[in-house]
Structure formats: C-alpha cells, structure tokens
Amino acid sequence: MIATGTGEDARLRLRTPASVDIFTRILTHGPIGRIDVGRQTGLSQAAVTKTVAPLLLDGIVAVDRPLAGAAPAGAAPGRPVHPLRVVPSARLVLGVKVNPDEVIGVATGMTADILHVLRRPLGSTSPAAVIEAVAGVAEELGVLLGERAARLIGVGVAVSGDVDAATGIVRDSPLLGWRGVPLAHPLATRLGVPVRVDNDVRALTIAEHWFGVGRDSGSFAVVTIGSGIGCGLYLNDDVVSGAHGVAGELGHLPLASLDAICVCGRRGCVEAVASSGAVLRAVRAATDAPLLTLAEAAGLAREGVPGAMAAFDRAGTAIGAALAIVANLTGPDTVLVAGEGMQEFELYERTIRRTFAAHAFGAAADCLLVTRAHTFEDWARGAAASVIRAAVRQEF
Amino acid sequence: MIATGTGEDARLRLRTPASVDIFTRILTHGPIGRIDVGRQTGLSQAAVTKTVAPLLLDGIVAVDRPLAGAAPAGAAPGRPVHPLRVVPSARLVLGVKVNPDEVIGVATGMTADILHVLRRPLGSTSPAAVIEAVAGVAEELGVLLGERAARLIGVGVAVSGDVDAATGIVRDSPLLGWRGVPLAHPLATRLGVPVRVDNDVRALTIAEHWFGVGRDSGSFAVVTIGSGIGCGLYLNDDVVSGAHGVAGELGHLPLASLDAICVCGRRGCVEAVASSGAVLRAVRAATDAPLLTLAEAAGLAREGVPGAMAAFDRAGTAIGAALAIVANLTGPDTVLVAGEGMQEFELYERTIRRTFAAHAFGAAADCLLVTRAHTFEDWARGAAASVIRAAVRQEF
Structure with missing residues (x-):
C-alpha cells in the first residue's frame, strides 16, 4: 500500500x-x-x-x-x-519498467520530469515475483515522496510484448514468458492507487509525443535499438496499437539474410543480425573469442578488426533498411532512433544513414532521423507518461 | 462545362x-x-x-x-x-482515373454504385492534354446522366504519385512526368462543378473503407499489384497520408535481391521483381523469348517451364514479405490484395501466403488476407468515393 x-x-x-x-x-x-x-x-x-x-x-x-x-x-x-x-508538482506519477532481471521505477511530476529513481534486481519473472517487486519499488518511491504522495494520480507499468492497456492484462510477453497475466488489478489492489499497464515501446512513444521530440510532430516513430529492436508509431493523432495487439515489430521484419536465425525462430529478422546480442555473437564468432563483452567487441571494431567491423556493418545495414521501410510505408516527419547501446552507435550510424538514404523513396527521405542514447530510466518515464495521458484523457 | x-x-x-x-x-x-x-x-x-x-x-x-x-x-x-x-441516386458523383495512356471515368450514386463507365485514350500526358481528356470524359458522362446531372456533387480525379488533395495540386507524379501541376482548379473552372484530386491508392482505400472490405474494419490496408505495387493504409480512423506526401510505398521496400534494379533507380525494390513488367522481363530473359506477352509468360509458368515458374515465385516471395511487413509494422485486421493482373494470381498466391506466414510475427499473422481481381474501373470508383467522403465531411 x-x-x-x-x-x-x-x-x-x-x-x-x-x-x-x-x-x-x-x-x-x-x-x-x-x-x-x-x-x-x-x-x-x-x-x-x-x-x-x-x-x-x-x-x-x-x-x-x-x-x-x-x-x-x-x-x-x-x-x-x-x-x-x-505546475509539474501539482500531481505526481510513478512509472515502473519491468525487465527480466530488474525493475526500474521513477517518480515524476505532470510533465514526466523525474524526481526519484530506484532500481531493484528481480530474482524470477514469475507473475507473483514481478508483482512483489513492482509493488515494492512503488512503495519505496511512495516513502521517498512522503506527504507529496497525496498528489499521486497513479502508477504506470511498462512491459515488453502484447499488452491490453484497457484491461491491464499482459496477453503475451515472450521476454517474461507470460501469457494472459493480469497485472493492473492485483497491483492496484495491493497499492491502493490506480495502475495502468502498457507496452513499453508504446509508453515510450507517448512520452516522446507529449514531452519529447514528437511534441510538434504530426506523425512520428520511435525506434529502439538494444537487446531487442522495437518501434512505436504515432499516426493520425494516436499511437498505432495493431488490431491483434502487434504493431511496430521492426525487429522482426525480414530484412536480413535468410541464414540468420532469430531468437523468435524465424529467419532473416532484423534482430537476428542487429540486436546487441546478435552483434556480440557475430564478433565473438569472427574473432574466435567466446568470452568477449559488447564493449570489447566495439573496441575491436574501432581498432579496425575486419570481423568485428563487418558485424556492426551488417547491423547498421539492417537497421537502415528498416528505417527506410518505416519512412516509405508510414511517412513520419521525424524518427527518433533511441539506442540502449548508443555508446556503440557511432560504429554503425554512418551505415544506417547511408542505407536509409539508399532506400528512402522520394520525399520520404526528408524524414528527420534524430539519434539519442537512452537509458532504462527512459522506459520507466514512458510508463509514467502513459499514466499522465490516460489521466488527462479521463480514461483513469 | x-x-x-x-x-x-x-x-x-x-x-x-x-x-x-x-x-x-x-x-x-x-x-x-x-x-x-x-x-x-x-x-x-x-x-x-x-x-x-x-x-x-x-x-x-x-x-x-x-x-x-x-x-x-x-x-x-x-x-x-x-x-x-x-438513397444512392439522390446525389451523383463522377470519378476519373488518369493513366499514362487513357482516362477511365465512372458516374456513381452516393454509395459508389457505378451507373456509367467511359474509357478514352490519352495521346499525351501533358497537363493540357490530360485536363482536356478528363473534362471530355466528365462532360460525356454528364450528357449520359441527362437531367440527373443536376444532382452532381462533384468530380473526383485519381492520379498516381504525391497529390495534395487540399489544394488540388499534383506535387509529383513520375508516371505522368508531372511536378507541381494544378489540376483541380482548371478542371473546376472548365466543368462548373467542384473537383477533388486525390492519390489513386488513397482514393481506392477510401472506397474500400466506406463501401468495401474495410466497412467494419478498424485498421486495414489495400495492396495493389500490377504494373506498379502500391499500398493504402487506414489506421487510427483515417487514411495514412505521410508527412511529406509519401506513404504506402510498398513497391519500393528493399526486399528483393540488391542486383534487381528498379525503374525508380534504386536496388532491391519489391517492384524490381514483382511488378507485372518485371515478371515479364524475367520470363523473357529466362526463356530467351523477347516478344512474349504476360499472358504467354503465365502460360509457360502454368506448363511448368522452370525459368517462368522461378520469375513468378520470386515475385510472390517479395510480395509475401512485403505483406508481412505491413502486418508486423502496422497490425491491420484485414489486408485486401487487389491485383490488376489477378488472372495470373494463382501462379504466386501460394508463395505469397507461405512467405507471409513465415515472416508474420505472432498475432500479426491473424490478419485476414483477402485477394481480389480489380479493374481500372475500381480506380475511377475510388476517385468517386474520395468526392463522396469529402462531401460528407463538409470539406467540399
């Protein structure tokens, strides 16, 4: 509570x-x-x-x-x-991002301005363990807020996968191994405040639309690069959610060579060559160094080791083609490329931009590509923004 | 007039x-x-x-x-x-589709029900010649309507390319060789009735949304296969238009092998292997028969001639991957695949569906693929539907 x-x-x-x-x-x-x-x-x-x-x-x-x-x-x-x-502090919000190994929580004001941050490790991804951890982080943030907790309008939870925000049920989250897990209701009962659960990329897209690069954008996309590759689309005045709960699955567009097998089991997915894990595996294989870290792999590429350079190049080519597809198909005015692994971004940014330019069709090439490092806090801030939007739209 | x-x-x-x-x-x-x-x-x-x-x-x-x-x-x-x-006949509309070699006009009632059809060859794609031909067809349709012409609410014109429907200016139509051609204003002056110019695929999408398979669909896509490959998206209660006038450019997604050079000059475009022209060129080259027609090429594929079968297969693979991309990225509940060359469709439909299934991600595969032959009249009917919608929305 x-x-x-x-x-x-x-x-x-x-x-x-x-x-x-x-x-x-x-x-x-x-x-x-x-x-x-x-x-x-x-x-x-x-x-x-x-x-x-x-x-x-x-x-x-x-x-x-x-x-x-x-x-x-x-x-x-x-x-x-x-x-x-x-007045940002007139109402407060909590946002929590659930990762397989930890939960990250933030307390923010009405403009998604971060007041406090907490990270707690997660021992298991069972629904009970996750509910316990999310509730624990929310309660700790509540203690940090002290009397200001009276101004809380709700708690947002961001989860990767197919999430039904209206019912608060996680329909399918391969990363957590969940199917049909009710999350909003047990958390709201436990915490005594309204809880909204949303897909993590959709929540990030809402945050960027209201408080970030999308503020003045009529149509835009957020592309996230890291252990997975995701995409949030904002078109015709709303986030695109997908009739069957799937949309923005940029990581699983068939743009890579068909001999690249993805963790999802399909062939040729963008993630199969461009996720941070795929890049690391490729560099390890090329350099015969199975214990290499991602930072070390990036170091080898910077030093010009051909196998390492080729792995980052292949990732950049797939990401650039994926960005061109977003532009050619949906025509956003702005695409934010937000990378968890942005410290490595300079290794493939040129390839990304070159491939994008080669495949963007006509005026679709005028789409502005903004690149930015982002942190796990940004995901939690997205969860807070999802609550703020729901509260403003009286959905809460 | x-x-x-x-x-x-x-x-x-x-x-x-x-x-x-x-x-x-x-x-x-x-x-x-x-x-x-x-x-x-x-x-x-x-x-x-x-x-x-x-x-x-x-x-x-x-x-x-x-x-x-x-x-x-x-x-x-x-x-x-x-x-x-x-009451369909209470108001009437004309719709005209402009192709490089002919214009096709229809007169319809309020439900885009076709009353008359006219086709007239086009000698030149100069703006003056097109305006003359469109006006001529509209006037002939007006004569056919007789006294009913008093119920005309407007004339729609469908053109491929980047069209600004609000101003009636064709910003860029590579097929007609136009840039910045005002079309609505001179036609309205000449005809004495309001004129609306729209992109042809967008107009077709409007027709299908109001009067076709999209009637009960919250989010859907129309994919057209023929001499070009296009896509209209209907998401979040409206047609997706693209911030810079480009959207739905499915024909120019980089899904084919990079040695396939497209008429647009780029490499690896879907159209470079899957347009009817590309398929025909591939069969001609494989069978060393430079004068083959498309119907003859299809005949060879049906007979099992390997080079001909491979060309249709390559087209089906690219189209199937493109459909999976539409589903994974935008999550429509229904996709209408409308082919001008649908008489050949059975040659690659199986490949299309197999490739779609291989790359559709999770619940995105639940998207319903509806295939249908369509005629040039359908494009003209789209132009009429664009007028009907504009009139209903009081934009006219």
Whole structure:
C-alpha cells in the first residue's frame, strides 16, 4: 500500500473533450498564451477561459509573469502576455519498467520530469515475483515522496510484448514468458492507487509525443535499438496499437539474410543480425573469442578488426533498411532512433544513414532521423507518461 | 462545362460533427435502425432524430419498410424496426482515373454504385492534354446522366504519385512526368462543378473503407499489384497520408535481391521483381523469348517451364514479405490484395501466403488476407468515393 495521506482525491477533472484538448495543449506546449491555446486547439477564447478557471483554482495550471514586450501575432500591441503553464508538482506519477532481471521505477511530476529513481534486481519473472517487486519499488518511491504522495494520480507499468492497456492484462510477453497475466488489478489492489499497464515501446512513444521530440510532430516513430529492436508509431493523432495487439515489430521484419536465425525462430529478422546480442555473437564468432563483452567487441571494431567491423556493418545495414521501410510505408516527419547501446552507435550510424538514404523513396527521405542514447530510466518515464495521458484523457 | 440544369444546389448539408457521424453510419452501414445508429456512433436518439429529419425531407435518406419480426436488442419486443438507408441516386458523383495512356471515368450514386463507365485514350500526358481528356470524359458522362446531372456533387480525379488533395495540386507524379501541376482548379473552372484530386491508392482505400472490405474494419490496408505495387493504409480512423506526401510505398521496400534494379533507380525494390513488367522481363530473359506477352509468360509458368515458374515465385516471395511487413509494422485486421493482373494470381498466391506466414510475427499473422481481381474501373470508383467522403465531411 502507498500511504497517500489524507485520502484527498488527486484525480484530474476535465469535463468535456474541449477541456481535454485545452489542458493537453497547455501541458505539452506551455508556457503558452491564451490566444495561442485557442488558435492551436481551434476553440474559442470563452472555452479556454472556462476550462482554465477551475484549473487555476486547483493549482495545476498557473499564470506566468508577463513576458515583457513579447506580444503574439494578433494580440493588441504592447498588451502583456500572461502565459499559462502546468505546475509539474501539482500531481505526481510513478512509472515502473519491468525487465527480466530488474525493475526500474521513477517518480515524476505532470510533465514526466523525474524526481526519484530506484532500481531493484528481480530474482524470477514469475507473475507473483514481478508483482512483489513492482509493488515494492512503488512503495519505496511512495516513502521517498512522503506527504507529496497525496498528489499521486497513479502508477504506470511498462512491459515488453502484447499488452491490453484497457484491461491491464499482459496477453503475451515472450521476454517474461507470460501469457494472459493480469497485472493492473492485483497491483492496484495491493497499492491502493490506480495502475495502468502498457507496452513499453508504446509508453515510450507517448512520452516522446507529449514531452519529447514528437511534441510538434504530426506523425512520428520511435525506434529502439538494444537487446531487442522495437518501434512505436504515432499516426493520425494516436499511437498505432495493431488490431491483434502487434504493431511496430521492426525487429522482426525480414530484412536480413535468410541464414540468420532469430531468437523468435524465424529467419532473416532484423534482430537476428542487429540486436546487441546478435552483434556480440557475430564478433565473438569472427574473432574466435567466446568470452568477449559488447564493449570489447566495439573496441575491436574501432581498432579496425575486419570481423568485428563487418558485424556492426551488417547491423547498421539492417537497421537502415528498416528505417527506410518505416519512412516509405508510414511517412513520419521525424524518427527518433533511441539506442540502449548508443555508446556503440557511432560504429554503425554512418551505415544506417547511408542505407536509409539508399532506400528512402522520394520525399520520404526528408524524414528527420534524430539519434539519442537512452537509458532504462527512459522506459520507466514512458510508463509514467502513459499514466499522465490516460489521466488527462479521463480514461483513469 | 457539365450542364447541371436548374442550378439547384446539390451540396450536402450536415451542420455538426455529430450529423456527419450519423450520416456516415447510415451511408456505410444502412439499412440500419435508429437505435443502432445511436449506439454505434455513441450519440443520443435525440441527436439521430434531429439529424435525420432534414435528410428525410431532402430525400437523401429514406425509411425502409419495417422488417417484420426483427427487433434489435434493446428495442421493445414486437415493435417494428424502420431501418434508415441512404438513397444512392439522390446525389451523383463522377470519378476519373488518369493513366499514362487513357482516362477511365465512372458516374456513381452516393454509395459508389457505378451507373456509367467511359474509357478514352490519352495521346499525351501533358497537363493540357490530360485536363482536356478528363473534362471530355466528365462532360460525356454528364450528357449520359441527362437531367440527373443536376444532382452532381462533384468530380473526383485519381492520379498516381504525391497529390495534395487540399489544394488540388499534383506535387509529383513520375508516371505522368508531372511536378507541381494544378489540376483541380482548371478542371473546376472548365466543368462548373467542384473537383477533388486525390492519390489513386488513397482514393481506392477510401472506397474500400466506406463501401468495401474495410466497412467494419478498424485498421486495414489495400495492396495493389500490377504494373506498379502500391499500398493504402487506414489506421487510427483515417487514411495514412505521410508527412511529406509519401506513404504506402510498398513497391519500393528493399526486399528483393540488391542486383534487381528498379525503374525508380534504386536496388532491391519489391517492384524490381514483382511488378507485372518485371515478371515479364524475367520470363523473357529466362526463356530467351523477347516478344512474349504476360499472358504467354503465365502460360509457360502454368506448363511448368522452370525459368517462368522461378520469375513468378520470386515475385510472390517479395510480395509475401512485403505483406508481412505491413502486418508486423502496422497490425491491420484485414489486408485486401487487389491485383490488376489477378488472372495470373494463382501462379504466386501460394508463395505469397507461405512467405507471409513465415515472416508474420505472432498475432500479426491473424490478419485476414483477402485477394481480389480489380479493374481500372475500381480506380475511377475510388476517385468517386474520395468526392463522396469529402462531401460528407463538409470539406467540399
């Protein structure tokens, strides 16, 4: 149980779809003037004023000091602008990422700004052990928050695989060896706060859409490179979820040579040559050094050892082709390439960009490729962002 | 100029977003009872009644005779159901598809039901010649409609390539050799009715979503196989258009061997081995028969001539992998594979399905593959559907 103190209700109340749009705009684009909120949401000034009034009273929205001299287009000249912004600490959220060997938890404010981080090892991936570990991390974060825990609106949990966020059931997670495991309900009962479970890549995509590179992007993709290769798509105003729970399976596109066998059992998957494990296996085999670490393998490639260079090159070629496929098929304006193993990224970034350019079709090549290292905390922050979005959209 | 007679206004008037939703439901799912319209749109019975009243007066919606004995769940038992439906002939639309060598025009009713078809050869792909030919076909269809032309709500034109439907400008159509050609405006001026220009695959996707296999599908894809290979995606309640005008470029995914050079100049494109032209070239080369037709090439494959069989097999493998990529990345519930050359389809359908099954990831394999021959009329019907949708959505 998380001690939320007085029991006061931290729920976010936005009574109409227009209020949701207005609050979302202030949250993701604040500080922002009322005129711009109206213009960008297509709603009237009256609607903005009506929505903002109770939020100012609540304390979740604040008026910034006027920006001297900065009048937006359309405002009376010289009239000071009093921009609106969300007060991050007015509500708090926990996000927890479940990995096979550990859970990572963060506490954040309303803008997914990280306040605390905790990592705890996981002895087993049995549902009971994972529930225990997630609950333990959440409770520890609750203790760190102290009285502020009264402002908690919920706990997010990010899991790889096919997750039904509406019911909180993990339908299929090969990494955890789970099928049909209810996760949200037992955690909510144990913790005494609402819990939302989401697919990890989808959660990361939500975080990047609201608080990251996707903030001003109409259509974008997040590609994650590491022990697995995933992809989150944001198209036509929402994350793409897949009719059968599968979407963004970039790691299992058949782009590699058919003699590469993937951990999933299929042939030619991108992951079969481009996951960090596949690269490491290839370098070990090429250099006849079965105990090599990934850092050592990268060192050999940097030194120019041909077998090591070839392994990173093969990975870069497959990833570049996969990025071109995302661009040619779905036409995003921005793709964030987020790598857990980004310290090795310079070894194949050139190959990735060259292969992408060779296969991107026409104007699809104008898609912006942004590369960034990301940490396990980012996954946990994604889980928090998933809760924030659900709370704003009144799904919680 | 199309003689629209009395000059009475054929525009469709739906004053609120709720009215648009209600009319769309009746159009795409009628005959349908009022209770079901309300339930499926999430709107009140009062909203349904208020929207429907003027449409009944207009004559575009009609009440069918009661279905004896068929009471929907929730209705008073025994109370007769008076289902609503759109009267197809209450408004009419023209759709024209532009190919490099001919234009094909159709006149349809509100449900994209074809009333007349015309095909006219095209001597040149210059913008002036195309405008002349499209206008000529539209005017001829107008004559065929006679007095019914007064009910025309607009003319749709479908063009392959990057088309800006909002401005009616063809930004880039390699097949026609066009860049930045304004098409809607000169045609509307010439014809005296509103004109909407759309990408041909997007238009076909709209037709299939509203009036075809996509009617009950939340997320689906249309894949067209023929002289080119295209793909329309319908995800998160809309057609995917691409931030830079490029999306669904399935023909240019790098899935074939890199020694296959595509007409676009890139290597390894699906079209480089799987377009009807590529298959024909491969069979001609393998059998040393440079004058072979596609029908003859298919005949050789049916007879078991190895070089001919191998060419169709290579095409099927590339198309099957491309379909798996659509499923793994975007997770549609249904994919319509529509082939111009479907008379040859049995030659590679088995290879397509086998390759799809080998690479579809997990539940993505549950995606339903529907195969269907399609004709050039279907493209023109797509252009008509694009007009119908724009008119319903009040974009026209």
